[in-house]
Amino acid sequence: MEKREDKLKEVISHAKEYGYVFPSSEIYDGLAATYDYGQLGAELKKNIKDYWWTAMVQMHEEIVGIDAAIFMHPKTWKASGHVDAFNDPLIDNKDSKKRYRADVLVEEFIEKYRDKIKKEVEKGRKRFGADFDEVQFLATNPNVKRSQEKIDDLEDRLSKILGADNLEGLKAMIEELNIVCPISGTSNWTDVRQFNLMFATELGSVAGDASTIYLRPETAQGIFVNFLNVQKSGRMKIPFGIAQIGKAFRNEIVARQFIFRMREFEQMEMQYFVRPGEELTWYGYWKDKRIKWHKALGLGEEYYRYHDHIKLAHYANAAADIEFDFPMGFKELEGIHSRTDFDLRKHEEFSGKKMQFFDPELNKNYIPYVIETSVGLDRMFLAVLSASLKNETLEDGSERSVLSLPPALAPYKVAVMPLTRKDGLPEKAREIMNELKFEFNCQYDEKDSPGKRYRRQDAIGTPYCVMVDHQTLEDNTVTIRDRDTMLQDRVKVDELHSIIEGKVSLKNLLKLG
């Protein structure tokens, strides 16, 4: 068993060498944690999307797909809670390497004065016994008064600093108060940095009074704001779902591990709207359904596991991840969340529009509850790529590097090659390929020995190789060679289409899901 970190490196260099993934802007030394999908990567990514979209939209009458804009009205993010939830000033202690919320450090410091007051009160209670008048004591005791003045002063300053987003002021305050790290005990602090999850930009060409807009940090809100549009124009009845594939952006402090965590990434999300009270049933349904969809790829069941959330987000009443065994260990691949009516309720509140559904069976209006399924497309790409990349030792002791991609996802479905470059074989091979290319993405290769050409196709994951030889000219048969078994079959040219179709069709996967 090779070492894990080596495995990720191997995946990265294989991805680059064969045109799956390149570092972005590489000629300018790259841009941190940004990657481009190359000629084969774009195909694989597209096939993953097709698999998802077909499974969601085409296979479910009650699910429809949309494609919402990345820019959204700023109020969207007020309503969703993103504006407030992720706008924290952070500071690091250089000695303990621990990170704190800078405002919390000051608040904790202020808390100490409150503790002092409490202690004074305790003392007073002991001294005066039954005659103790807490209100009067608080108003008159000089120690208490001094502490209270300090608290008022600090709180006042803190709120002014926070209100003005004055990060330097905040650091100055921490230094002035000589606040130390509880772990290292030192006051060796970094500057205070604003951690803002969302990328901001300005709408319109005039800066200043132009409203700040954000690149969406999740695709889900594009679905929620279109809930009424889709429900009404599509005559949708609860339960129904809205699916979407699209980019989202998060300004992560640390983006790492190849394409696993990037600041620009793509999600495949489906929000399923259900009757209140039935959400946990549907949550279980989708949890099961989604892992089956993943396992249908045939990468191996041992790669998948659930991780049920114990600590739930403010909007959820149940949540689980489907985790995948990446080269760096089990990590989240897809999230399934029971989001309650949080999002639609908030949008109703902020927009003033009734985000409700009239249920004829119950004869009443309600805000639907939502089950969300959300796959990281780039993560899925990495999962498929890393689980497929294998170095096999063959019987004769030689090695081959093979990308055993699920055939339905492979960039090229078949490579067509003439045995030699003479005797009209290339022409015949072209003729066969020109027929196949209407249905399948094909590659033609006539250079080097047959064995070498097979290995090349193995390395990029092509499931089939069709070899045109002299016999082909006589009886119109070819050999078709399987990537995984390396076995060849001689078949009629007319049969090629159905043989390949049988192996690479999405249908095979969809039936399992």
Next chain:
RNA sequence: GCGGGCGUAGCUCAGGGGUAGAGCAUAACCUUGCCAAGGUUAGGGUCGUGAGUUCGAAUCUCAUCGCCCGCUCCA
């Protein structure tokens, strides 16, 4: 952001103050023709970038960018 490791050809890497190397890969030709590694030839790197030290820097120093690992973060 902190700490550690690393950056030389498309990939994997060697070299280590005196004007750039190997294997594989790529391209051409010859040979062969069903599971890589036959022959001949060719292209490709201002050694991540910038500065400093030096007569001279890929090599030493500093800064910077990027990658990997750990910590941290990740509704």
